[in-house]
Structures are given as C-alpha cells and as structure tokens.
Amino acid sequence: MRYVIIGAGAVGGTIGVRLAQAGHDVTLVARGAQLDALRSRGLTLATPEGEQTVNLPAVAGPAELVLTPDTALVLTVKSQDTQTALGEWAGVPVADGGTAADRLPLLTAQNGVANERAALRRFERVYPVCLWLPATFLEPGVIAAEGHPHSGMLQLGGYPSGADDTVRQIADELAKSGFVTRVRDDVMRWKYGKLLANLGNGADALFGRNPDPELVDRLRAEGVTALAAAGIAHTSREEEAADRADNVKAHPVAGRERGGSSTWQSLARGTGSTETDYLNGEIVLLGRLHGVPTPVNAAVQRAVRRAVRERIPAGGFPRAELLP
Template identity: 40%
Template structure:
C-alpha cells in the first residue's frame, strides 16, 4: 500500500519544555511533531498549527498532486478563509532522521494502523534505540483499537480526543469547520444555538470519516473498528449485537464494491437488521 501522507513540524514557545518535562523525554530544546496520515484530521491538525507550527513537511503524494495543479503545498480551508502552507516533502519513514525530541501523531484510518505502526516503530532514533522504544505516540483517530495496536509496538501511547469536523477535499487540500467557543457558565443557556455546522466557501460538509471513505471510493472503511468493536464486545460477553453486525457487514460491502454513500434507504437497512434476528 502507499505510505500514508506525513507532516512534521517543530514546536516553539513555552509549551515545548513543559511537555518534554511531563513525558520525561528528550532534551527539552525543541519538539517536532510528526503527523502520520495527512488526511482530513492530520491535515487540519498540521495546517492549523497544533500547538504552534514553525516548520512543516508534508507527504510526497499530497505535495506532488498539488504541484500538478500549479499551487503546491497543503491548502487548509476554515471559516476564516483558506491558507496554503508551502511544505517540504517526506515520502517514506526512511526519509526522516528522528531524534529524542520527536513526537509521533498517528492520524491514519484504523485499518491502516498496523502497517503504519510497523513501519515507524522500528526506525532508529539518534543516540540509540528505536522509535517504538523511545518516542511517544499520540493516536488521533476514530475508535479505541489503535491504542491497543500501538501498545504492542510502542512503550508510550496516548489517546487523543479529536472533536474536529474536517473533510478531505483532494490530495493536498482539507477543510475544517469550526464553532465559536462558549464559556462554561454560558453553555447551558446557549449551547443549542451555538453548536451547528456552518458551510463556508459554498462547500457544505457531506458527512463524517466513513462517509468520506465511501465518497472517495477508497475501497476500505473503519467499520470493523467502529461497529465491529461493539460486535466484538458482544461476542466476548455472549450478547447479540445484530444492528452493529449488519452495519459492519453492510459498510464493508459498500466500501469493497465502491457503492455510493447514501445509496441504501433507511427502510432497506432496517429490513436487513430485522432479517438478522436476535
């Protein structure tokens, strides 16, 4: 399979020393975040500057594709407008020299996690040891399975809660909607009117991560690690989970056959669940 698109950037400012001290790693001189998988979430996180970007490098495929369009770099669209970040290219793990001050952020789909983890965990780190032995890994993904996969290969793994309505538009371009922040004391009174999706630049958001996988015709989907997680728990505890089993099986069939997102009616889906039985 092609290598996942990768971004990396250096963090500056007060946060770097504090985070280095917290994790007990590196020299504390400066941290570089390596985002593995610059799709919707990875591209928005990298392009949006978490915590604050100084330099970045993006994937071979994304940068090469946008260069063909005459633009180059990573284009990030937000309600405040679009910005293009001109990025150097990293085309494979071997192209990046890793140090003790690097932090890896895994942002691939769960079905691609094992291959990415295998590729990165064995890379050497300056001063000795491997990435899996010495560097922290943050999982910025759907579901909960990737943390377990990562812990088989990495000593320090951190789960990350991603609340980010991002969309992969095309290689080298992502969009990220947003909401205005609300103070804690205001939430109860104003939440219903403040949290909503707002289209920007005339491009309404179609759906979430799995919907985007079907719309892009990638051939794979995360259903085994979303609905499949419920199915697994049900089988471990002897509890039938017919709805999630049907959703898992149907989503995989849609992805495999490259069927269009939304092409099955709710009535047809309910009929499949009814046929499944308890």
C-alpha cells in the first residue's frame, strides 16, 4: 500500500517515517515552514533510541502528485482543519478513473469523534484510528516520538462499525512499521474512550502540565454523563490500561521532557487555533442536545478560545478566571 499523510505534524510525521522505514512508499503533505524544512532538510524523528533523518516526498497539496488505486490517505490534521482537507482531497482524480472519495480508503488518525461523520459525507470508505501516540512537534522538520518500546498503539476499524480486508492489511503494515495495532469492529467505542481521556487537554494547555486532578475528574465525569444520556458506548480507563499494558510508555527524548498535550502544543506554538471545540466542545454539544449540564467543559472551551484570541501563553491562564 502507498500512503499519503495529510498533515505532517507530530502524529503524521511519526506514522510517515515509520512506514517509510519499513519500505513503504510515503508522501507527506505539509505547509509553511514545515513544508520548506521537509523539502530542504528532510524529517528528523527523535526517539528514545536516537535520531534519524528521512528524506520523503513532500507536497503542499494534491496538485503535486498522482493518486493510484493502491493509495491510502491518512488524515492527521487537527479536527478544526478536517473540513478544509476533505474538500481539498475528495475530488482528486485517481490514475485509472474515479476520484479519491470514490476509490481510496481514508484513515482518520485524529483526536475527537466528529471527523468520521464529516468524512463519510464525502468518502465512501472511512476507517477511524484511535491513537495512543505520544509525539511532539519540536521545530520545523524535527519531531520527537516519545513512545517506547513501540512508537504508538493504534486501534483501527471501519466506520460506523465493522472491519474489512483493507483495514486488516493496513493494520498489518503499521504493525510491521513499529506500532502496536488492533483491528476493532467497535473502534468508535475506543475513540469515545479516548475522547474522555482528551478532555483534560484543555486544562493542560491552560495551566501547564499536571493540572488540578479534581478539575480533570470533573471534566471526565461530565463527559461520562453526557455520553450516557446520548446512549454512546465507550471504553473504560481500566480496559484501555489493560490493553495498552507496557506496549507504549512516554520516555524523554534527547533529554527533553514532554511539553504537554496536543492542545498545549498548539497554544505554545501560537498556531491560532486548537481542537478544543472538538474535545470539550463535543461534550458541550451532547449536553445541549440531551439536556445534561456540562458547565466545566464549557468553561474550559471558552477559556481556551480566549487564550488563543488574547495570545495567553500555554500554562499561563489565570486559574481564578476559569470558573465563577
């Protein structure tokens, strides 16, 4: 299988490099300084074992490459950028006829649970990927993949449910590239479990590493209540921990401690947006739809928006201003 990684940041870059090291044809899609760095210096993946630089084809968009029927598209952009990416790639022609949306598998290797529904409006075959993949964007062209002894653990399946030979082949190729993989008929149940775990990302971004455990517990409790009201199943912490076991542990890379969650990284880098509307905002949405109060998640959602708007640095939000 050939792979096009749409969004060569921390997650996409790690997946792309590992696949390429296993002998697969990989093209990275990036923009701005990241694209310039990939083209001029390659992509350096720093791991607990050392650093490796890989030179891979890097493009700004679909106009710069030819899609073939054996290509898989791997969507790794943040959730707030999903609609733009889907619009850009859905209508791209495939070499022997048809379009990407009609012919090619699309993997949604992203946090949140809204991407799959958005993708299925355009793409016929959508495969959710639930990620446990600790990685950090250090600077253009340099990514820290902190996972050890494996780079990450990936749960894959079909959407809305089930699995087929395509996802099994992809899971096998990812497993041979250094990831622990599981093919799940109920992969969205795992993604909803990961959503609950990600509800603390906003607090991490606002207040720095190790935010108040009581706040994180309140965020999760609201999430569990909202999912129950909506009739949505999810994995438990215990189930996730038992499955992950010692397969992936976050280790320091080149003496650097992991800076924070993906939301923390967006705020620290000043990207101008975060995925909070698709994490805490998903719980707020479900609460509004099903008559369940979610004041703490709503407060974190508002606070992260303010931090982006006012350029409050990661970890620098005034704690007293979060909740009345």
